[in-house]
Amino acid sequence: MKIRAILFLAVLIPVYSFGQNIIIKQDVLADQEESNYGPNKKYYKSTFTGLGLLFGKPDATGSAINGYKSFYYESGSRKKRQMGSFFAIGRDLSLNFRSFSIKQNDSKTFGGIAQHKAERLFNINGNLLIYTRYNFKPKRGNQLGKYLDLAGYVEYAMITRHVVTDKLDEALGGNTIKSYYRGLPYLNKWNYGVTARLGFRHMLLFCQYRFSDMFNRSPQFPYQELPRFCAGICFDVPDEFSRDR
């Protein structure tokens, strides 16, 4: 019994011999350090995602698109280097997805004159955008505020597809056939253009204009250029820590 009691106590001793628990510990000087990272500080970065529509007057009726079915999606990371309360520069690295829905009409040239149930050209691009930012309100606390971005971009088409959807006659079964064409020789891999953005804190409205031609001037594929504009909305996803500090 004695041995048992001693063993029991020996087990208990470590439990009660621990030091004091620190319930609150605050280092005031560390609290008061001002970081140089934040929305209105020297450095800032965020991730973003955006959606837009492709539109604009085509170079010819042969490359008209269905506006509301042609869209743009982007996602990437954004860095900003503040040069003063009014001016900043930065870069976006992103992947974007452009999908042109080709209008099926008699003057259509893209993909040949044959008309289909639906026809789509899409590509996935790696995009580098360099921007300059002009803030409307220099005195805005540690916030992004309201701003105008003027930017130039260059992008590389990593994946391209021409998708044609046809519906067979009822006599042939009435099935829908979707054909994918890859390795499209008529597309330029590199494209470039300019972007203007109006931002309010973490929300931006953007409008892009593509200077480069999507199609190379091949006599074999005399396609007329697709619309060059893209506009939409983009959201920054702020880093929670940097949001205020």
Add this chain to the structure above:
Amino acid sequence: MTRLLSSLLLLLLPFISVAQEKFWVFFTDKNGVDFDPYTFFDQKAIERRLLHGIDLCDESDFPVNTDYVAAVGELCDSLSYSSRWFNAVAVYGNEGQMELIRQLPFVQSVEAMDWYISNVTERRRIDLSDFNTGQVALVKGQVSRMQADKFTAAKIDGKGIRICVIDAGFAGFTTCEALRHTYNRDYVKDTYDFTRRDKSVYHGHSHGTMVVSCIAGKVDSIQLGLAPYAEFLLARTEKAFSDKLREEENWLAAVEWADKNGAQIINSSLGYTSSRYFRSQMNGKAGLISRAATIAAHKGILVVSSAGNEGDGAWKIVASPGDADSILTVGGINPWTGLHATWSSYGPSTDHRLKPNVSAFGHAIVGHGQGYAEQVGTSFASPLVAGFAACVFQMHPDWKNMKVLSEIESSSDLFPYYDYAHGYGVPQAGYFTDSVSTDTIPTFTIVEKEGKFSVQIDSSHYSLAEPIQGTYHRGMPGESKYEMESDWKQHHIPDQELSSSSSYVYTQVPDYVFYHIENRDGYVKQYFVISVHQTEVLEFLRSDFTKGEKLRIWYKGFMKTIEF
């Protein structure tokens, strides 16, 4: 395509409106302005000035020169509020117009304003009869933590003390059961909605109603606040859940209005952070409303402000105007740990002044138009202390505002110890109602041996720190309690793991050891709270301290300082 462009244009509209901004135009002087304080001020405002020995009026009280305002009005889109104290007028216009205004000979400067969106979150609504054991403990605790029974026994209830409450709206005030006595007995002396420019304030958000209930709320024998018979001036300055706010301008207008109408106390439960400022600017001087709060203090008003709810966020420190000099900034206590609530903003101000000054419960039962609710935030700690201050004013009508402020600090349960989480602790009514002995009983001794300091709690005062119980709610049926201390070693107790269902609330400081280290410049550089598990509670090496530093240790009302 037209439809697409129209949609885009609609999306762009908010940005197009950016062209019209709001600015403060500050004037150089008030030449040629007539002013009669007897017709301008309420009788209570005149009495307050006489008590504080300040002139009935000075130039800051004079109205803004109307000729100057008219001249500015010619050059901008429209005019807004004029500030007597800052000799300024708020205007709408664009940068080009402001450039012209800057050229006027009587214009000192033009500053752009900004705005931010304020959201006030509510917790679940309850009825008095639905109170569970924990909520009953909470509603009693929020006043008994400040020894409300001592004021009640001394028949001190804030009667005749005029408090201005500046808030986001007072919806439900007229039907609030807890404030029925205030409304029915005409204790509301005046109201003004600075967002709409009219006298109707019983709309908008119910936050203001809940705040007033923490000052004057009472139903049957249950008190929600300490000053049920105080008088009120209600000022609505915010539009919660709305779009663009010009709250600083409205707040400033409300403070000047409170001064004119004889307020002795102003309670403000709002705060500005990163929408306008950097953390380094929380020095009481950068924020317009912080400066206005200090001016109000110089005019004899006790300004009570919430510290802010940024403690566990990136901002972390007090928000403007809680950083202002000469005001009482109130932090939040977690009722179930008896200590600083993790979300309550920390001090000090960036120029090293003590903030928050004192603390009160940051979880409270409040009244509103449909009954009662359990609310969280320093928004509710601040009015609890404002009610306390009203009682002190009632007991000592000859005391000036700064005397009341310093006595409230002295009454607090950690005083003379302080830290930047709790300030001086929670004010205690007994300090004012009882004959207090100035002798404190030593509860520990400090033994120095071979360059080591050892803090030893006297065996007669030793008490093992109570294990703090948390409650899991995470999708579990029912509740399961666990001992927090077994889970953490160096952290605050996360508030989200505690709630009123943990029925025990602390009605006094828990039996922990508090200590801080003050550097040679007189600023606290580190502070700690530790739980007690043995009599030899702390050990320090002399070599860990530099010359000129001070170590202050507090346990059960006794404080000792070691100077190095």
